[in-house]
Every structure is written in C-alpha cells, then in structure tokens.
Amino acid sequence: MSTKKVKRKYKKRYDKLPTVLFFVLPALIPLIVFWIYPISRSIWLSFTNWDFMTPNYKIVGLRNYINLFKDIRFYEALTNTLIFTLGTLFPTIIIGLILALLLVKNFRGNGILKFILFSPWITPTVAISIVWTWIFKVDGGIANKILQLVGMAPYSWIDKSSSAMFSVILVTVWKSLGYAMIFYLSALEKVPGELYEAGALDGASSWRQFFDITLPSISPTTFFLTIITMVNSLQAYDQIQVLTQGGPAGSTKTLLYMYYQLGFQEFNMGKATAVAVVMIIITATLSLIQFKVGEKWVYY
Amino acid sequence: MAEIILKSITKEYENGFQAVKGINLEIKDNEFVILVGPSGCGKSTTLRMIAGLEDISDGELFIDGEKVNDVAPQNRDIAMVFQNYALYPHMTVYQNIAYSLKIKKVPKDEIDKRVKEVAASLGLEDLLDRRPGQLSGGQKQRVAMGRAIIRKPKAFLMDEPLSNLDAKLRGQMRVEIADLYQRLNTTFIYVTHDQTEAMTLGTKIVVMKDGEIQQIDNPTNLFNYPENKFVAGFIGTPTMNFFDATIVEENGNLYLETQDGKITVTEAKETKLREGNWVGKKVVVGIRPEHVMLDDEAHCAFKGEVNVFELLGSNAIVYIDTAEGRIVMNTPHVKKHEHGEKIYLSVLEEKLHIFDPETERTITN
Amino acid sequence: MNTRYSDKRSLSVRILSIIGKVLILGVTSMFTAFPFVWMVLSMLKTKTEVMNPNSFFPAVPQWSNITKVLFDSNIPKYMWNSTWVSIVIVAIQIVTGAMLAYALVFLKFRTNKILFTIVMATYMLPVAATYIPSYIILANWNMLDSFRGIIISSTVSIFGIFLLRQGFMQIPKGLVEAARMDGATHWRALWEVVCPMTKSSFITFGLMNFISTYNNYMWPSLITKTKDVYLVSQGLRSEFLANTAVNIDWALVMASSAVVIVPLLVLFAFTQKWFINGIGGETGIKG
Numbered sequence: 032m033s034t035k036k037v038k039r040k041y042k043k044r045y046d047k048l049p050t051v052l053f054f055v056l057p058a059l060i061p062l063i064v065f066w067i068y069p070i071s072r073s074i075w076l077s078f079t080n081w082d083f084m085t086p087n088y089k090i091v092g093l094r095n096y097i098n099l100f101k102d103i104r105f106y107e108a109l110t111n112t113l114i115f116t117l118g119t120l121f122p123t124i125i126i127g128l129i130l131a132l133l134l135v136k137n138f139r140g141n142g143i144l145k146f147i148l149f150s151p152w153i154t155p156t157v158a159i160s161i162v163w164t165w166i167f168k169v170d171g172g173i174a175n176k177i178l179q180l181v182g183m184a185p186y187s188w189i190d191k192s193s194s195a196m197f198s199v200i201l202v203t204v205w206k207s208l209g210y211a212m213i214f215y216l217s218a219l220e221k222v223p224g225e226l227y228e229a230g231a232l233d234g235a236s237s238w239r240q241f242f243d244i245t246l247p248s249i250s251p252t253t254f255f256l257t258i259i260t261m262v263n264s265l266q267a268y269d270q271i272q273v274l275t276q277g278g279p280a281g282s283t284k285t286l287l288y289m290y291y292q293l294g295f296q297e298f299n300m301g302k303a304t305a306v307a308v309v310m311i312i313i314t315a316t317l318s319l320i321q322f323k324v325g326e327k328w329v330y331y
Numbered sequence: 332m333a334e335i336i337l338k339s340i341t342k343e344y345e346n347g348f349q350a351v352k353g354i355n356l357e358i359k360d361n362e363f364v365i366l367v368g369p370s371g372c373g374k375s376t377t378l379r380m381i382a383g384l385e386d387i388s389d390g391e392l393f394i395d396g397e398k399v400n401d402v403a404p405q406n407r408d409i410a411m412v413f414q415n416y417a418l419y420p421h422m423t424v425y426q427n428i429a430y431s432l433k434i435k436k437v438p439k440d441e442i443d444k445r446v447k448e449v450a451a452s453l454g455l456e457d458l459l460d461r462r463p464g465q466l467s468g469g470q471k472q473r474v475a476m477g478r479a480i481i482r483k484p485k486a487f488l489m490d491e492p493l494s495n496l497d498a499k500l501r502g503q504m505r506v507e508i509a510d511l512y513q514r515l516n517t518t519f520i521y522v523t524h525d526q527t528e529a530m531t532l533g534t535k536i537v538v539m540k541d542g543e544i545q546q547i548d549n550p551t552n553l554f555n556y557p558e559n560k561f562v563a564g565f566i567g568t569p570t571m572n573f574f575d576a577t578i579v580e581e582n583g584n585l586y587l588e589t590q591d592g593k594i595t596v597t598e599a600k601e602t603k604l605r606e607g608n609w610v611g612k613k614v615v616v617g618i619r620p621e622h623v624m625l626d627d628e629a630h631c632a633f634k635g636e637v638n639v640f641e642l643l644g645s646n647a648i649v650y651i652d653t654a655e656g657r658i659v660m661n662t663p664h665v666k667k668h669e670h671g672e673k674i675y676l677s678v679l680e681e682k683l684h685i686f687d688p689e690t691e692r693t694i695t696n
Numbered sequence: 697m698n699t700r701y702s703d704k705r706s707l708s709v710r711i712l713s714i715i716g717k718v719l720i721l722g723v724t725s726m727f728t729a730f731p732f733v734w735m736v737l738s739m740l741k742t743k744t745e746v747m748n749p750n751s752f753f754p755a756v757p758q759w760s761n762i763t764k765v766l767f768d769s770n771i772p773k774y775m776w777n778s779t780w781v782s783i784v785i786v787a788i789q790i791v792t793g794a795m796l797a798y799a800l801v802f803l804k805f806r807t808n809k810i811l812f813t814i815v816m817a818t819y820m821l822p823v824a825a826t827y828i829p830s831y832i833i834l835a836n837w838n839m840l841d842s843f844r845g846i847i848i849s850s851t852v853s854i855f856g857i858f859l860l861r862q863g864f865m866q867i868p869k870g871l872v873e874a875a876r877m878d879g880a881t882h883w884r885a886l887w888e889v890v891c892p893m894t895k896s897s898f899i900t901f902g903l904m905n906f907i908s909t910y911n912n913y914m915w916p917s918l919i920t921k922t923k924d925v926y927l928v929s930q931g932l933r934s935e936f937l938a939n940t941a942v943n944i945d946w947a948l949v950m951a952s953s954a955v956v957i958v959p960l961l962v963l964f965a966f967t968q969k970w971f972i973n974g975i976g977g978e979t980g981i982k983g
Contacts, residue, residue, distance in 0.1 A: 047403075050882055051805045058796035059811075061851040066818050069829035076828065130724060133717050146968060147725045150732070153964045153971065155911035157929035158953045161936050162735045165946050173734055176749040205728065213975045266822050269913045273933060287824055294828050295918055307825040318820030384873050404876040417874035421892040430888075431878035478878070 070311065077304035084298060095305040105306075107281055108289040111196065115285055116264040118200040119207065123260055124253065126204075127211025132245075134212070135219045145216075149209030156206065156269035163202050164189070164274055192282035195275050199283050202270050207263070211256055218252035219245070258321040262314055286310055333395050333409075333485035333518050334360045335381060340390035342376050342542075350376045352542040353390060358535075363512050363519040367529040368539035369565070374522045377539070378488050381520065383407050394485065405434075410479035411488040415495060416471045418463035418478075424450075425459040428477045449477045452514075469500045476511065486518040493528065505532060526566050530554070538562050560691040563617050563684055569648060571617045571684070574655035578609050587616055587683070590654040592632045597681050603695035604685070614694065617684035620648065620661035623676055631675035633658055637668040651676065732957070739951035746947040761951040770923060771952050774931030775959075781843055781927060782909040786902055789853040793901065796852075797860035798886045802872050819854045827918060834919055841921045849919075850909065856901045859974065863897030864890060900974035903967050907960070928956055 077095055081088035099105050130148060134141055151159065166174050167188035175185040187194045222245060268287055271277060277284035277292065284292075286306055294303030335358040342351040351373040358364050366374040379385040381392065383404030392399055399407055410431075418427050425446055432442045450456050453473045463471055472492065479487055492508070493501045509532055512519050523529055529536050530550045538545040538553065538561075545565075546558040557563035563571050576587040576594070585596040585604055594616075596604065604610065628634070635653035642665055649660045649668055658676060668674065685694045738746050740757040765771050799805070800812055830849055831840075839845035867890060875885040891898060913929035920926060926934065932952060939949055964971070 048805075051799060051803055054795045054799035054803060054882065055811065058792040058852045058857065061792070061848075062815070062818065062854075064833065065830050065849050065852070066821075066826055066854075067814070069826035069833070070818075070821055072829035073825050126724065129720060133721055144721060144725055145972075146965065147729050149968070149971070150961055150964060151728060153907050153911075153960055154957050155913070155929050155932075155960070157911075157913050157933050158956045159731060161932065161949060161953050162731045165738065165950065166731060166734060171747050171749050173749060205731070208724070208728065210975060213972050217972070217975075262822075266824055268824070269929070272913070273936075287822075290824060291914075300828060304825075304828060307822075307828070310822045311825050314822045315820055322820075382873075382877060384876065403881075404873075405879040405881060409877065411874070411877045413870045413874060415868065415870060417868065417870035419871065419874075419889055419893075421895075430875075430880075434879040434884065478874075482878075 073304045073307045073311075076300055077308045079301050081300045082298055083300050088301075091301065095301040099302060099305050099309075104281065104284075104289070108284050108286050108306075111281075111283060112265065112285040112287075114196060115200060115203075115267065115283075116261050118196070119203045119264050119267075120257060120260050122200075122204045123207045123211050124256055127208055127256070128215050128249075128253075130208065130212040131215030131219055132241075135216055145209075145212075148212055151206045152209045154206075157273055159206070160202060160270045160273035163198075163205075163270075167198055167274075189274050190279065192278070192280045195279055195283045199271060199274055202274065203264070203267060206270075207260065211260070214252055214256055215249065218249040222248040254324060255321065258317050261317055265310060265314060334358065334393075335486060335518065335520070336391075336393040337377070337381070338391040338393070340377065340380060340392060341388045342373070342380060342385060343388040350542055351380070354539075354542075354544050356537060356544065356547070358518060358520065361516055361518055363521070363532065363534045365529045365533035365536045366520065366522045366539060367526055367533075367536055367565075368524065368545075370524055371541075372539040373542040374524075374537075374539050375490055376542075378411075378490055378520060378522045381486075382409055382411050382488050408482075408485045409488060410482050410484035410486070411490065412475045412479050412492045414491040416463070416475040418471055418474055420463050423460050423462055424455060424466070424474050424477075427463065427474055428455075428481050431478065431482045445481055449481045452480075453477050468496050469504065472496065472504055473507075476508075480511070480515065484517070486520060487515075489519065489521045491523055492521075494523070494525070501528075508532065527568065530566065538565060540565075556693075556696045557684065558693050560615060560617065560686045560693075563686070563693070567619055569620045569659045569661060571619050572623065572658050573615055573617050573686075574658070575613060575688070576616045577613050578604055578611060580610050585610065587614075587685075589632055591634045592630075592677075594632045594678060594683070595680050596683075599681075600683065600685065600695045607694055609685075609694060613688055615686040615688045615691070617686060618678045618682060620659040622679040622682040623658060623660040624662065624679070625660075625664070626675050626677035628675050631677050633676040635674060635676065637670055637672045637674060639670070640668045642667070649674075732961075735950050735954050735957070739947055739954050741947045743945050743947055746945075746950075758947065761947050762955065764948065765951045765955050769935060769952065770926075770931055771928075771935065771955055774926050774928040775956065777843070777926060777931070778910045778928035781846055782906050785847055785850045785909050786905045788847070788851045789856050789905055790898065790901060792852050793856040793860055794886060794891065794898075797857050797864050798882070798890060800857075800861055801864040801867075802869070802885075802890070803882070815854060815857055819858065824914070827915065831919060840919050841925060843925055845919050846916050846925070846927070849915070853901070853905050856905055859901050860894065860897050863894035867893055896970070896973060900970045903970050904974045907964075907971075910960070932956055 078090055078092060079088045080091045080094070134145060166172055169175060169185065169187060169190050172188070174188060178185055189195045189198045265285075266287055267285065268291065271283055271285065271288050275283040277288045286309065290303050290306040290310065293299045293306060297303075335356075337354055337356040337358075339353040339355055340351060341349060341353045343349045354373075354377065356364075366377060368374050376385055380387050383399070383402060387400050394407060394409075419430065422430065428446050428449060429442050432445065437445075446459070447456070450459055453476060455470070455473055455477060458466065458470060458474075463474065466474065475492070489508075493504050496504060505528060508521075521532060530553075533550055535547065536550060536553055537547050540561050546553060546562045548556070553562060553566050557566065560573070564573070574589060576589050578596075579586050579588045579593075585601045587594040587596060626632075633651070633653040633655060635651040635658060637649060638652050638657070639650040641648040641650075645665075646661060646663050647665045647667075649662060651658045651660060651674060653676070660676065684696050686692065687694055737753060739761050740754040740759070741751070742754075742756075742758055745751055745754060796815070800808060800815075834840050834845045834849060837845075837848075839848060871889055871893070872885050875889045876882075880888065910927075911929055912927065913933075916927045917930040917933075920930065923931070923934065935952055936949055939945060
C-alpha cells in the first residue's frame with residue numbers, strides 16, 4: 032500500500048469537523064470577540080490618535096508611547112503600582128503563611144477561624160470599601176478612636192496623599208489574606224508526613240524543620256502566590272475607585288486607574304491603550320515567568 | 332450476528348508509526364475470534380478500529396457487507412467490554428446495564444424486564460442497587476458483560492477482559508465467557524496477550540506481531556503447525572526450544588547436525604528440505620519441551636548440565652545448559668535431577684519444526 | 697535532673713507558643729471580622745449616634761434602618777439584577793466551558809494543542825486591556841446599558857475552562873468510550889457520564905463564578921448608565937455617592953452594605969468547602 036494513500040485519508044484520524052466545531056465554537060466565538068480581538072485591537076489603537084468621539088483617526092506611530100514616557104504622571108502611576116503591589120504582596124504572603132501554619136492542625140474552633148479569615152474574599156469589594164471609608168473617617172471614624180484608646184495620634188488615612196496608599200494597601204491585604212491562607216493550607220497538607228518524621232528522627236528542632244523541610248516544600252506555592260498577587264494588584268480597581276478615586280493628588284493612582292481615567296473620562300483612547308499595552312507586557316512577563324519556572328518545579 | 336471483514340486495514344499515527352499494517356481478516360457470523368500477541372502488536376488497536384474508537388488510516392472495514400469506516404461508534408451496533416470494565420461510577424448496576432437502552436429510548440417496563448433477565452443470567456440480581464465502587468472485580472466483570480449483552484448487539488468486542496482478575500477468578504470467568512458465547516450465539520472478538528487464554532477459549536485464533544497477522548488458525552493447528560518461528564515460540568508453555576543445526580547428508584539420509592550429535596530427519600521433512608535446497612545449509616530447529624527426553628550418551632542430540640529442576644506434580648520441568656544454549660525439557664518422569672548433573676537428551680524427530688534462519692518462516696513442521 | 701530541666705523548658709516553651717498562637721489568631725481574626733462587626737453595629741444606630749465615636753453599641757437598635765433599605769431604596773432591585781444576571785451568565789459559562797473542556801480532553805482534532813495554548817495565553821492577560829474595544833463592540837451592537845450587553849460579554853469563563861479541564865482529565869478515557877459504545881453521542885457522554893463524575897468541579901465553578909459575577913464592578917459600571925440595569929456593586933456605590941452629596945447618613949449606608957454583604961456571608965457559610973476546593977485543591981498547582 033502506498034504511503035500517499037494513507038496521507039490522503041489523514042483527515043479521518045480526527046473526530047468529525049462538525050462535532051468539534053459544535054463543542055468548540057460556543058466558547059471560542061465569545062473568546063475571540065471579547066478577548067482576542069479586543070486585545071489586538073487595543074494594541075492597534077495604541078498607535079493611533081483616536082478620541083472616541085470622531086470617527087476618523089490617524090496612525091501616529093509611537094507618539095502615544097513617547098508622550099506617555101515623557102509624562103511624569105505615568106511614572107507616578109508606575110511607582111504607585113509598584114508600591115501598591117509590593118506593599119500588598121509581602122504582608123499577604125507572610126501573614127497568610129503564618130495563619131496557614133497555625134491552622135493546619137485541627138483544633139476546636141479551627142473551622143470558624145478559617146471561615147472568618149476567608150470571608151473578606153467573597154464579599155463585594157465595593158460594599159466593604161464603603162465600610163472601610165466609614166472606618167477610616169478622620170473625625171468620628173472608629174480607626175482613629177481605636178488609635179486614641181491605645182494612646183496614639185490620629186491618622187489621616189485616606190484624606191491625605193501621604194497616608195492614602197497605606198490605607199488602600201491595608202484594605203487589599205485585609206481582603207486577600209484568606210486567599211493566601213487557603214492556598215498555603217492545601218500546600219501544607221500535601222507536604223508528606225514522612226518528611227517530618229524523618230526530620231524528627233534526625234533530631235531537627237521545629238525551627239529547623241520549618242526552614243529545612245516546610246519552606247522548601249511549599250516554595251512552588253509561594254512562587255505561584257507571588258505571581259498571582261502581583262497580577263491581581265496590577266488589576267485592582269474597585270477599592271481604589273471607592274476609597275480614593277486615585278487621589279488625593281494622584282497618590283493612589285495606579286496604572287489601571289490611569290488607564291480608566293484616560294480611556295473613560297478623558298477619551299484619550301490612544302494613550303489609554305498605550306497604558307493597556309504596558310500592563311499587558313507586565314502581566315504577560317509575570318505569567319511567562321510563572322509558566323516557565325512553574326514547569327520546572329512541577330516536573331523536577 | 333454479524334460478519335466482519337477487514338480489508339488491508341492500517342493504523343498510522345501522526346509520527347508515521349504504523350500500529351497496524353494492512354491486515355486482512357474475515358470474521359464469519361457467530362464466530363469466536365481471538366486476537367492474541369505480545370503488547371504493542373496492534374491487537375487492541377485493531378479491535379478499537381472495529382469498534383470505531385480509533386479511526387482507520389487506510390483500508391476498508393465491513394460489517395454485514397456495509398462499509399463502516401466513517402460510521403460513529405454509537406451507530407455500529409457493537410458492544411465492547413473494556414479491560415478495566417469502564418463502569419459508570421455514578422450509576423447503580425441497574426443503571427449501568429440499562430444505559431444503552433435508555434439512550435435508544437426503549438420503554439421503561441421493557442428496560443426493566445430486560446435488565447432483570449440479564450441480571451438473572453449473570454447472577455447479579457442482588458447487586459442491582461449497588462454502585463460499581465461496592466463491587467468485587469469479578470462482579471464488575473459481570474456487570475460489564477451485562478451491559479454488553481443487554482443490547483443484543485451484532486458483535487461483542489472484548490479487550491483483555493480478564494487481565495485485572497486474579498488467576499483463580501480468571502479461570503472461572505473464562506468458562507463463563509465460553510458459556511456465554513454458546514448461549515448468545517453471536518460474533519465474539521476477543522483480545523488478549525495471554526496465549527493460554529487464547530488457546531482455551533478460541534475457535535479461531537489470530538496471532539499478531541508488530542502490526543501484522545502472523546497466522547490465523549485453530550488452537551490445534553497453531554500448536555502443531557506454526558507458520559513461523561514467532562508463532563511457534565509464542566504458543567505453548569513452556570515455550571519451544573530453538574537451536575541451530577546444519578542439514579547434512581550421509582548415505583542418502585538427511586541429518587540435523589548439532590554441536591553434540593545428530594538428529595535423524597523423518598521422511599516427510601526430508602522431502603521438504605530437499606525441495607527447498609536446504610542440504611548443507613544452516614537452519615533453526617524448534618522442539619517443544621514435552622518432546623525432549625532423556626537418552627544415553629551414544630544416541631543423544633545434546634549433552635548438558637542440569638541448571639534448575641522444577642517439580643510440578645505430575646510432570647517436571649528441567650532447564651538444561653547445553654552447547655546449543657538453554658534447553659527446557661517437560662518430562663513425566665519426576666525423578667529429581669540435581670543442579671550440575673550431567674544428562675543426555677534426544678528429541679522426538681517427528682515433532683521437530685524447522686525454520687529458515689533468515690525469514691524465520693517454517694520450512695517444515 | 698537534666699531531663700527534668702529540659703522537660704520544664706519544653707513545657708514553658710509550649711505554653712509560650714500556645715499564647716503566641718492564640719494571640720496571632722485572635723488579633724488577625726479580630727482585624728478580619730472587625731469591619732463586618734462595625735458595619736452591623738453602625739447600621740443599628742441613629743443618625744446622630746453613629747457620628748459619635750464614643751458610643752460603641754447602639755443604645756436602641758434602629759431596625760428601621762434596615763427596613764428603609766429593604767423597602768424604600770433601590771438596593772433590593774440591584775441585588776435582584778445581580779442575582780438573575782449572574783445565574784444566567786454562570787449557566788451559559790458552564791455550558792460553553794464544559795463543551796470546550798470536553799473538546800480539549802476527549803475529542804481528537806488537529807488544532808487541539810494550539811487551542812489550549814490560546815486559551816492559556818488569554819488567561820494570562822489583564823482583562824482590563826479588553827475593555828475599550830469591547831465597549832465599542834457593545835456600542836456598535838446597540839447593547840450598551842442593557843442586561844443583554846452585560847450577559848453577552850461574559851459568556852466564557854477561562855478560569856472555569858481550566859477548572860473543568862483539570863477535572864475531566866481525571867476521568868479514564870475508557871468511560872467516555874464505553875458511553876460511545878453504549879450508543880451515546882459526545883453530547884450525551886458529556887452531560888450523562890462526564891458531568892456527574894466531576895460534579896464537584898461544576899459546583900466549584902458555579903459558586904466561584906456566581907460570586908465574582910455578582911460582585912463584579914468595573915466592567916458593568918463602564919457599560920451601564922441607567923439605574924435600571926445596575927448590578928449590586930455599582931448600585932450600592934451610586935446610592936453611597938447620592939448619600940454623600942447631602943448630609944450623609946452613615947447608619948443608612950452601613951445598612952445598605954450589610955443588606956448586600958450578609959446574604960453572601962450566609963451563602964458562603966454553607967458552601968465554604970467548594971471555594972476552598974476551587975482555590976487550593978483542583979486549580980492549585982501541584983506543589
């Protein structure tokens with residue numbers, strides 16, 4: 032039998048085309064229309080001067096990017112994003128890990144504690160940010176009342192540019208702690224018990240056990256959480272919108288918030304999409320690192 | 332009730348590997364056919380192509396005269412029993428058995444009647460409300476068969492159905508499958524890697540290797556008249572002994588000359604050897620362990636030392652190291668041979684199989 | 697002597713570690729629970745009482761604040777909008793997601809791997825980057841400011857596709873093949889064999905996406921202008937802004953937030969394990 036004949040019938044190796052299309056298209060069409068096309072469209076628009084109102088626009092090459100990179104507000108937003116990201120990342124991961132370590136062994140009340148610590152994650156950010164606004168109120172707010180009770184000076188919270196970012200970070204950490212905790216809990220449960228037994232036989236103290244056994248075993252989780260928290264921070268919007276609207280004096284304006292203002296308030300679509308492209312590049316880089324390193328960790 | 336015809340059926344994977352290389356096979360109505368061969372020989376792939384679970388790269392498949400290459404599995408009216416049973420874990424035994432009828436929109440009371448019938452015939456009446464997770468291996472096996480039987484399909488395909496059972500249960504289920512075949516009187520195609528299973532069950536055995544059919548025959552013929560060295564070695568336990576020999580002629584008679592002695596060639600074999608011009612040439616000789624026997628030094632074909640002696644009760648297996656390599660003897664004489672003991676062997680001349688060393692095809696059986 | 701000494705020390709260390717543990721857990725859970733507690737306490741106060749930081753508990757619980765929110769505000773309507781829109785969206789996402797995941801795991805076709813890579817890559821991109829072009833698409837289709845627009849732009853959940861794919865891969869291929877031999881089409885095999893076997897993935901998918909759609913704020917707020925089509929987050933915020941414009945009644949604002957949050961907490965209390973599954977278990981990396 033000739034190989035040519037086999038080749039011609041390769042098509043049949045697969046399931047029938049109508050079947051495949053029937054299963055794939057219901058998800059693929061929306062994916063193309065509301066994900067893939069918009070992303071590529073955004074990249075395209077970032078090279079134009081479109082203002083949303085007029086139907087005509089010109090290709091302006093890299094001008095949006097040049098303007099952006101000359102704009103001091105862009106660097107402010109970039110710095111704010113960095114501060115916000117790192118400021119959220121470290122407390123979330125460290126406290127999340129400590130909580131998971133304390134809660135991994137079952138004890139009475141364990142379930143209710145997990146429930147409490149995890150509950151912020153499912154509450155609508157907008158609703159709870161309104162509550163925080165009330166808590167942060169400089170005069171009459173409970174936060175300053177508590178500071179006063181413990182003998183500390185009142186704080187300006189979201190009212191001043193020096194303290195607004197800290198307040199936004201506080202709310203974000205409050206909301207994401209439980210998520211990190213749950214993640215670590217499931218990772219800790221997967222650490223093989225024999226490792227600990229071997230460690231105990233070797234006479235390892237609990238600190239040594241933690242640093243020599245636990246921490247390395249959960250390092251993939253830490254890594255994954257780091258990336259996820261960074262990607263999420265980059266896309267934080269709800270709490271900023273409710274608490275500060277990027278203010279005071281742009282002190283809590285992140286890249287995403289800048290994108291929102293440029294696009295949906297100033298209708299400077301070219302510049303807004305240029306910011307979007309910057310965000311795409313940052314997220315894609317982070318995700319790629321996650322993907323590559325994660326691959327290594329999973330299969331080593 | 333179906334006649335299945337495979338015409339130069341080929342399975343080629345994307346990387347160019349051919350799992351099945353243009354095989355031809357005719358399976359008659361109500362035949363019990365066994366595909367047997369070592370793992371990777373293409374037997375399961377062939378079965379799955381008949382089922383419609385694998386696409387056919389080339390060739391034609393006919394069921395009852397209709398070409399079904401492009402017919403989806405659910406439209407071929409064929410039932411299959413899988414190696415790991417593939418019972419639906421979320422359904423009860425009843426629902427598992429009834430599922431195909433439910434799909435066919437058979438009326439409820441009819442389904443009920445047929446499920447109960449099938450369950451009764453397989454001894455599953457008390458298990459109908461259980462889920463597969465609560466069943467033993469043998470019970471799962473019966474449910475898997477019940478699921479196939481209830482459809483009254485054109486043909487049954489079985490893919491190593493007994494390989495997950497322990498040896499005792501396997502023997503028992505083998506009898507049940509044979510019994511089932513008698514009762515249902517339908518075409519069965521059965522895949523196994525276990526030649527014993529094949530020999531005990533089959534009326535027609537297809538031996539496969541490397542995607543090609545080696546021989547199609549009944550068990551007796553496969554055992555006595557293998558068409559090539561592979562089949563000869565694959566069928567029968569302990570496996571056939573092979574050794575090299577040269578065909579020599581002395582005083583008008585042919586002999587097989589080994590390093591230790593000479594074996595007379597019977598008349599029937601002599602004709603074949605002369606026809607094929609084998610006199611003076613090297614050949615591969617096969618002899619089954621049960622046709623090897625003790626002899627004295629003067630008449631022997633092999634001299635050797637006993638390596639291992641296994642007593643099996645009514646017979647014994649003796650592993651002997653000779654100049655031709657390891658020779659295995661299956662003997663009814665259960666006198667113990669010590670390790671290292673020198674013994675002399677000869678063979679039953681009429682039971683010799685002689686193979687072409689190049690093509691490994693049988694010259695004469 | 698020596699052993700007694702070390703015993704004593706380990707006991708004191710143990711006591712210390714227990715105290716430390718209680719302290720850390722106590723402080724963090726108080727920190728976590730406090731906004732909820734304060735919200736509930738504040739909503740029961742009078743308008744003047746709430747402004748006085750020295751009164752921690754309401755003198756007389758003002759239940760009327762809640763009835764006001766329930767009967768005299770738009771909040772219940774927004775909640776209803778969010779509820780049914782989320783149910784519709786999640787139902788569609790489950791169907792589209794399950795079908796694509798089934799195709800990726802059980803169907804053989806040439807572009808299978810490429811398709812998975814595309815889905816994977818999409819997962820990595822910031823969704824906000826799609827908002828401007830998506831907005832224009834909805835505008836062109838005349839679907840801005842409508843439930844249709846909100847629904848149609850959220851019919852796929854990439855997270856859900858991943859979650860289901862992960863679950864489907866645990867199912868032995870033989871089961872789907874057995875269903876096919878039993879006469880089932882791929883469609884029936886998906887819903888009658890694969891789906892019941894991965895029930896927990898489906899439940900996790902449904903709950904997580906219901907919550908995130910219900911809570912969703914940025915995208916719906918960009919494409920809606922009329923109060924009739926507000927989802928709950930945007931509705932709540934608009935009520936809050938309207939309130940701040942005049943003399944703000946924080947007790948009422950807290951009551952509104954509580955009416956939005958408490959049902960979710962109750963739902964969460966009963967379904968916690970599915971969320972934990974979704975985060976830690978099935979979607980988590982193997983590590």
